[in-house]
Amino acid sequence: MIAPLDLVAAATRMVLDDYADDEASPPATQQVRELRALDPVAVSADLGPHGPIARAMLRFEDRPTQRAMAHAVVDLYNSGGVGLLEAGTGVGKSLGYLIPALRWAAANGERTVVSTNTINLQEQLVRKDLPFLRDALASEQNVRFALLKGWRNYLCKLRLAQATLLGPTLVDDDTSEGLEEIRAWSETTEDGSLSDLTTPPRGEVWDEVAAEPDLCTRNACPHFQDCFLFKARREAAQADVVVVNHHLLMSDVAVRRAAGNWDDAAVIPSYTRLVIDEGHHLEDAASAHLGVTTSRRALQRLFGRLDRRGRGLVNTLVERLSASRDLLGTASLDVVTQRIVPAVRASREKSDLLFDLLLAVLHTGAAPVMRMSDDLRSIRSGKAACTLR
Numbered sequence: 001m002i003a004p005l006d007l008v009a010a011a012t013r014m015v016l017d018d019y020a021d022d023e024a025s026p027p028a029t030q031q032v033r034e035l036r037a038l039d040p041v042a043v044s045a046d047l048g049p050h051g052p053i054a055r056a057m058l059r060f061e062d063r064p065t066q067r068a069m070a071h072a073v074v075d076l077y078n079s080g081g082v083g084l085l086e087a088g089t090g091v092g093k094s095l096g097y098l099i100p101a102l103r104w105a106a107a108n109g110e111r112t113v114v115s116t117n118t119i120n121l122q123e124q125l126v127r128k129d130l131p132f133l134r135d136a137l138a139s140e141q142n143v144r145f146a147l148l149k150g151w152r153n154y155l156c157k158l159r160l161a162q163a164t165l166l167g168p169t170l171v172d173d174d175t176s177e178g179l180e181e182i183r184a185w186s187e188t189t190e191d192g193s194l195s196d197l198t199t200p201p202r203g204e205v206w207d208e209v210a211a212e213p214d215l216c217t218r219n220a221c222p223h224f225q226d227c228f229l230f231k232a233r234r235e236a237a238q239a240d241v242v243v244v245n246h247h248l249l250m251s252d253v254a255v256r257r258a259a260g261n262w263d264d265a266a267v268i269p270s271y272t273r274l275v276i277d278e279g280h281h282l283e284d285a286a287s288a289h290l291g292v293t294t295s296r297r298a299l300q301r302l303f304g305r306l307d308r309r310g311r312g313l314v315n316t317l318v319e320r321l322s323a324s325r326d327l328l329g330t331a332s333l334d335v336v337t338q339r340i341v342p343a344v345r346a347s348r349e350k351s352d353l354l355f356d357l358l359l360a361v362l363h364t365g366a367a368p369v370m371r372m373s374d375d376l377r378s379i380r381s382g383k384a385a386c387t388l389r
Contacts, residue, residue, distance in 0.1 A: 036107045038100065040074035046099050053095065056136035069096035077104050077273060084279075094121075094129050097275045098241065102133060104273065105240035106141040112273040113242050115249040117281035119195065122147060125243050146239040148232055148268060150248050155182065155192040156211040157223040163208040166316055172308070178205035192228025207305060237269045244268060246282050250289035257290075296355040303348045307341075314344060 044067040045051050054060040069087060076083045077100055087093040101112035116122050126147045134143035163179055178201050189196050194206065211229045224230060236242045244252075252267035264270055276282055306314045314336070321333040362370060 035110075037078045038074045038103055038107060040071040040078075043074045043100055043103050044068070044071040046070070046103070047092075047095060052136045052140065053099075053133075056132065063090075063092055066092045066096045069093060070099055073097050073100040073275075074103075077101075094125060094277070095133070097277075098125075098129060098133060101241050101273065101275065102137065102141065102143055110273060111240060111242060111269065111271040112275060113244060113249070113268060113271045114275045114277060115244050115246050115282075117246050117278035117285070119245075121277060122243055122245065130241065130243075143241075144239045145241040145243065146232065146236040147243045148236045148248065149193055149245075150251065151213050151216075151229065152206075152210040153194050154211045154229040154232070155186055155189075155194075155209055156216070156229075157186065157192075157227065158217075158221050159211075159215065160186060160209045172311060175202070175205050175208070178202055179208065182206075182209055189228075191232065193232075204301065204304065207301065233269070237265070239269075242268060242271065246276075246278075246285035247289060249274075249276075250282075250285045253286075254289050296351070299348075299351045303344065303351070306344050307348075314341060 047053050047063070047067050047070055049060070049062050054062075065087070069085060069091065072083060072085060073096065085093075087096070097114070101114070104110060104112065114125065116125070126145065130143065130145040134145075137143055160179070160183060164183055182197075182201060182205070185197060186192065194200065194210075200206075216229075218224065218230075221227065248267060255266045256262055259266070304312065306312050318333065318336055318341075321329050321336060324330070324333070362368065
């Protein structure tokens with residue numbers, strides 16, 4: 001489903017209102033002040049043999065290239081603009097940009113977002129590099145950092161409670177067992193994120209309990225105060241460095257572009273400096289989030305949530321309405337059985353037909369990838385025709 005831009009903008013404003021609650025008491029990163037330029041020589045010296053890093057590291061190795069990189073990053077922080085730096089293995093580039101980011105936050109109270117492509121680098125930054133810098137710089141400044149993930153990476157406590165209550169009519173027996181495992185895990189996990197699970201659940205199980213922006217009631221939810229997702233966002237709103245992945249960064253850009261908001265919080269809290277590590281993967285993330293993507297499997301999973309062999313959301317709704325004795329319940333049941341149920345079945349059949357036609361078209365071409373353009377309006381393959389509009 002593609003929403004008109006005015007609806008996207010309205011939804012974005014709702015998201016921004018919730019972030020405004022998180023940032024109601026502006027941290028130091030939100031104060032408006034005259035910016036203080038950093039001394040690039042002094043910052044690069046932090047990484048030298050007589051700096052705080054050398055004092056805190058057991059086996060320190062002076063890396064002139066790392067110090068040169070920090071010097072270049074400081075110049076960018078001072079003057080603005082875009083810099084493209086390439087650093088080989090062993091340079092220690094993460095400290096080369098984290099030290100300037102932390103020194104800039106201490107001097108000017110402005111947040112830096114660090115975007116990566118891989119989970120491994122995220123884990124290195126938030127579990128190793130930033131904690132090390134927090135300890136190494138403890139006598140000079142307070143180091144605050146946070147890892148922020150996309151909505152579906154977090155468990156929704158309200159959806160878990162609903163799925164547990166409706167389990168017998170909503171999902172099959174195997175999925176019910178998976179829900180029970182997640183319920184037990186939810187009582188011990190600290191961050192409630194998918195990566196914290198020892199064994200990743202099946203996709204259809206996580207679909208029933210993952211946080212979803214269009215289903216979230218935000219501060220009207222009874223679990224809002226201890227919500228895993230909003231807890232992470234409150235921490236990010238107070239952090240000097242926020243670590244995200246490229247996909248979340250591009251989601252943030254898409255929301256800001258739709259709402260015309262480039263200054264306040266959106267998917268990511270407001271920031272003034274951006275570091276893109278593993279930047280050669282950014283194009284793929286941009287294509288995914290600034291375009292529209294769907295697949296046969298994605299639609300099958302969506303329809304499976306609605307109707308899956310006599311179970312699913314639609315069938316649960318029919319059972320609940322059938323038990324209702326009032327006129328509204330009876331009228332609603334007629335709408336569901338006469339309009340919604342046939343529409344779901346027809347949509348499932350037509351989506352299968354659509355992808356069958358697209359597959360037939362691709363099989364007639366020489367290339368496995370076809371670019372849709374204004375010049376490409378109608379493609380025919382044997383008896384099948386696919387019109388693109």
